Amino acid sequence: MLHSNLLRLVARGSSSRLMSTATKLTTVEVNDETGIATLTMNRPPVNSQNVQLLLDLQASISEIENNKSRGLILTSAHSNVFSAGLDIFEMYNTDVERLRTVWTELQNVWIALYGTSLPTAAAINGHAPAGGCLLATACEYRVMRPNFLIGLNEAQLGIIAPKWLMSGFTNVLPKRVAERALTQGRMFTTQEAFEAGLVDEIASSKEEAVEKCAAFIGSFAKVNPLARGLTKLQFRADNIKEFEKIREKDVADFAALASSPEVQKVMGTYLENLKNKGKK
Ligand SMILES: CCCCCCCC/C=C\C=C\CC(=O)SCCNC(=O)CCNC(=O)[C@H](O)C(C)(C)COP(=O)(O)OP(=O)(O)OC[C@H]1O[C@@H](n2cnc3c(N)ncnc32)[C@H](O)[C@@H]1OP(=O)(O)O
Numbered sequence: 001m002l003h004s005n006l007l008r009l010v011a012r013g014s015s016s017r018l019m020s021t022a023t024k025l026t027t028v029e030v031n032d033e034t035g036i037a038t039l040t041m042n043r044p045p046v047n048s049q050n051v052q053l054l055l056d057l058q059a060s061i062s063e064i065e066n067n068k069s070r071g072l073i074l075t076s077a078h079s080n081v082f083s084a085g086l087d088i089f090e091m092y093n094t095d096v097e098r099l100r101t102v103w104t105e106l107q108n109v110w111i112a113l114y115g116t117s118l119p120t121a122a123a124i125n126g127h128a129p130a131g132g133c134l135l136a137t138a139c140e141y142r143v144m145r146p147n148f149l150i151g152l153n154e155a156q157l158g159i160i161a162p163k164w165l166m167s168g169f170t171n172v173l174p175k176r177v178a179e180r181a182l183t184q185g186r187m188f189t190t191q192e193a194f195e196a197g198l199v200d201e202i203a204s205s206k207e208e209a210v211e212k213c214a215a216f217i218g219s220f221a222k223v224n225p226l227a228r229g230l231t232k233l234q235f236r237a238d239n240i241k242e243f244e245k246i247r248e249k250d251v252a253d254f255a256a257l258a259s260s261p262e263v264q265k266v267m268g269t270y271l272e273n274l275k276n277k278g279k280k
Pocket residue numbers: 045046048049080081083084085086087088089091127129130131132153154157159160161257258263266267270274275277278
């Protein structure tokens with residue numbers, strides 16, 4: 001009988017092990033040769049981030065930190081979407097407590113990924129709007145497949161993203177480019193993202209993207225992991241401290257905004273448009 005905790009299954013031949021079975025919407029697979037863990041989001045059809053996916057992401061990040069992996073690659077099980085961001089259905093017509101939970105768990109995933117000392121990279125094998133871009137920019141390196149879109153489109157939706165949500169984005173782009181993109185709610189094509197520095201490399205397939213992410217993580221092979229991790233965290237410390245100061249207030253602000261009749265109306269219209277798009 002397979003026990004759900006701490007299972008180490010031989011997944012594909014002998015070169016990688018599927019580590020986690022306790023979670024359902026994410027999987028963790030560790031490459032035996034490189035020691036690098038691949039964390040795959042698998043919530044069809046678009047990896048929209050509901051509370052369960054956010055909790056599973058946190059559990060998988062902890063598992064990877066605890067199993068002595070050499071690094072973490074975040075990717076998606078789907079062919080054309082990395083993650084569609086927060087699950088708007090979960091935020092629509094719901095109570096304030098649920099909205100508080102959604103936002104708290106988004107914060108928790110972000111801080112787990114942004115604040116890990118492990119080397120991290122995102123193999124962006126599809127669109128990455130809003131919360132999808134948030135996860136990708138919490139990582140240290142990004143490799144993206146061609147002809148997809150990535151960006152923080154909150155301004156387009158009439159929403160002001162808080163500073164912590166923008167901080168991965170503002171870390172990697174020149175200030176002027178970041179300000180313009182955020183005020184426009186701009187979605188970058190893969191090529192535009194590469195030219196701006198939002199993604200580091202372009203790969204023609206998911207496999208190639210994962211390989212390039214692994215090569216980035218492998219570039220630290222000869223660096224002392226403690227020195228590397230602490231150096232990374234020194235770079236991120238200011239953003240993390242700022243976030244810790246406002247995290248409670250940020251949850252309250254989000255719940256008040258997202259439950260307001262105006263924003264609920266925008267969500268309803270947005271969801272209608274998304275549904276109708278599928279019928280065209
Ligand atoms: C809109 C107002 C939101 C107000 C929020 C209040 C305050 C929040 C503050 C800040 C929060 C920011 C973080 C966020 O992440 S907000 C989420 C923003 N996300 C998006 O705008 C992405 C929307 N989706 C898309 O653009 C596309 O779906 C795309 C990801 C590009 C994939 O395109 P495609 O492959 O063509 O797939 P479809 O559009 O046909 O979608 C397939 C089905 O998936 C459903 N879907 C898509 N996105 C979401 C989502 N974010 N949440 C829930 N469901 C989603 C879509 O309706 C289709 O469903 P069905 O097949 O049943 O029709």
